[in-house]
Amino acid sequence: MKQTEIGNSIADDAIPEDWEVKALGEMGFTYNGLTGKSKNDFKNGDALYITFLNILNNIILNSRLFGKVKIKTLEEQNKAQKGDLFFNTSSETPEEVGICAILLDDINNLYLNSFCIGFRLTDFTVDGLYLVYFFRSTVGRELMRSLPQGSTRYNLSKDYFLKTKIPLPPLPEQRRIAQALSDVDSLITTLEKLVAKKTRVKQGAMSLLLSGKVKIENGTFAKCTRFKQTELGEIPADWEVREVGTLLKIGHGKDYKNLKHGTVPVFGTGGYMTSVSDFLYDGETVCIGRKGTIDKPFFHSGKIWTVDTLFYTYDFVDCIPKFIYYDFCLVDWLSMNEASGVPSLTSKNIENILLPVPPLAEQSAIAAVLSDMDAEITALNAKLAKYRQLKTAMMQQLLTGKIRLIEKSQSGHNRHFDDAVMIAAIVDAFYSPRYPLGRKKVQKLLYLMRRKQEADMSAFKKKAAGPYADEIRYKGGEPIAIRNKYVVARKNAKGTVFSRGEKINAALTYIQKWNMQADIAWLLDNFRYTRVDDLELFATIDMAMCDLNEAGIAVSVSSIKDLIRSNAEWKAKLSKSYFSDFDIARAIAKCKELFY
Numbered sequence: 001m002k003q004t005e006i007g008n009s010i011a012d013d014a015i016p017e018d019w020e021v022k023a024l025g026e027m028g029f030t031y032n033g034l035t036g037k038s039k040n041d042f043k044n045g046d047a048l049y050i051t052f053l054n055i056l057n058n059i060i061l062n063s064r065l066f067g068k069v070k071i072k073t074l075e076e077q078n079k080a081q082k083g084d085l086f087f088n089t090s091s092e093t094p095e096e097v098g099i100c101a102i103l104l105d106d107i108n109n110l111y112l113n114s115f116c117i118g119f120r121l122t123d124f125t126v127d128g129l130y131l132v133y134f135f136r137s138t139v140g141r142e143l144m145r146s147l148p149q150g151s152t153r154y155n156l157s158k159d160y161f162l163k164t165k166i167p168l169p170p171l172p173e174q175r176r177i178a179q180a181l182s183d184v185d186s187l188i189t190t191l192e193k194l195v196a197k198k199t200r201v202k203q204g205a206m207s208l209l210l211s212g213k214v215k216i217e218n219g220t221f222a223k224c225t226r227f228k229q230t231e232l233g234e235i236p237a238d239w240e241v242r243e244v245g246t247l248l249k250i251g252h253g254k255d256y257k258n259l260k261h262g263t264v265p266v267f268g269t270g271g272y273m274t275s276v277s278d279f280l281y282d283g284e285t286v287c288i289g290r291k292g293t294i295d296k297p298f299f300h301s302g303k304i305w306t307v308d309t310l311f312y313t314y315d316f317v318d319c320i321p322k323f324i325y326y327d328f329c330l331v332d333w334l335s336m337n338e339a340s341g342v343p344s345l346t347s348k349n350i351e352n353i354l355l356p357v358p359p360l361a362e363q364s365a366i367a368a369v370l371s372d373m374d375a376e377i378t379a380l381n382a383k384l385a386k387y388r389q390l391k392t393a394m395m396q397q398l399l400t401g402k403i404r405l406i407e408k409s410q411s412g413h414n415r416h417f418d419d420a421v422m423i424a425a426i427v428d429a430f431y432s433p434r435y436p437l438g439r440k441k442v443q444k445l446l447y448l449m450r451r452k453q454e455a456d457m458s459a460f461k462k463k464a465a466g467p468y469a470d471e472i473r474y475k476g477g478e479p480i481a482i483r484n485k486y487v488v489a490r491k492n493a494k495g496t497v498f499s500r501g502e503k504i505n506a507a508l509t510y511i512q513k514w515n516m517q518a519d520i521a522w523l524l525d526n527f528r529y530t531r532v533d534d535l536e537l538f539a540t541i542d543m544a545m546c547d548l549n550e551a552g553i554a555v556s557v558s559s560i561k562d563l564i565r566s567n568a569e570w571k572a573k574l575s576k577s578y579f580s581d582f583d584i585a586r587a588i589a590k591c592k593e594l595f596y
Contacts, residue, residue, distance in 0.1 A: 015167045016401040025162035028121040031078050033112035037069060045070030048110045055088050055101040055116060059132055062105045069111060080110040083128050085119040089156040097156050098144030100135035102128050117158060130174035133181045134166060137395040176405040177398045184391045191384045195377060202373040209366045210327055212236035212356060216365040235356040245351030249315040251281060253306035264303045269293040269310055279303035284321035285312045286328055291344045297328040319357060322367035327355050405515060419477025422446055424486035424507035425520050427498045436497035440465055444535035449523050451542060451595055462567050466536040467543045533578045541587035542595065557584045
């Protein structure tokens, strides 16, 4: 490390010796956003337009984000280009000034908001995506927050901006850092989409199950066929309409200020507040706001204290609390607001609500299904939070040089040793005493990991069991892993199976040293519970897709089958039940998601 001066807020900071410090003005030049635009310009224009919020909310910009604006001839000189960076230059708070985004799409006729500047790189030793991640990191944000000037509104001058100095690793390391952070962003985006999808599915299930349109019979879903007319419309014939007040009692929260600190949670309409030594209620309850946030009911089990602005429910009759919670989630609480200012409810409001109520057994089944969905969404959100924390930590370490991303070739090891270490890591991650880890599964997982790493795949051949590498089995990674005691191999009725060896931690040390923990995490996230037959399917279809892409042939179920049929080793696969047209189509979709 060496001592340097970086900007105004990060003085005398140590960076790696092979890094340098450069001012932004040495890397490129700025250009202005559009000014003097009228409402009609935004109504009648056909040029694409980057807004302040586009930059604030997105690291990478694409054509789906933009508005439209009318452009005058003299303004065409400020057209944005692929690779340009954008910074917002004005806001009510310094925290929102100097936030950075990049344009990675090749988009024609694109312009920038007047409260922003564009920055075009002319130094080809600087990677634009690296700069974005730097300016989005804690270090970068501290630096940019020190630059804006003002009192009621903060502005960033181009002069200060261009004099700003930042640490720069060599270009190959910039690209490795940007790629690593981009990979984590991709995982985060995938998880965000999955959470949104699971949430939509749950909302649809709630609507169908709580209206009785779909019934749960003997653990399966079925359409309801017998209805009756009620004041709530059609409901199943064996359901009844009940007022909430006949099903439960409503408790009022109290002040907690005189209570000692303890372990009982105190809740208000905004959520958890503190913990105290006493409780108002002990058991399952549904809480709903009396004043303020009245449209966010929540379920709690155990001891609880609520403040005056939050109701709790108790003494449930002919109903299950968790079922009532899900019913409350569909109530339009804001329509019952009785105040002109802060939204408010009364206990009478709640007691008079009419609900369709199924028999207790069906309530229990509905609550169990929706609880399982909630548990899955909660687990995904927890994983999402972990990935976000991981990204923050990676940015802090990688963008200051405290952790380096060194090319693997610099470590001096070869592919056979790589494979031995990866086999050990696969065995460590996937081994279970209950389900032996066979050679076929290990080979398929190693193939898929190599594909993820975009590594050399020439060792894998078209064998009957799918992509298979005799080299790895006989003279490569497998014998090295066994000889080094990373893994133990033994025979059973189905062939060779692997378990952890006494020196497996030595192999895992290399995984950490080579920064391959994310590869193992990716493998676990995607294939933790995948059957061996499916691993064979995915690896085979992926190898076939690679061949088709190289030959310039469109990938389809038909072209995949033709390729498999043309190979003497592979053609018998098409008679296997898990190589049906449906399964091949499923595998194509999976491989596109993973590798393309």
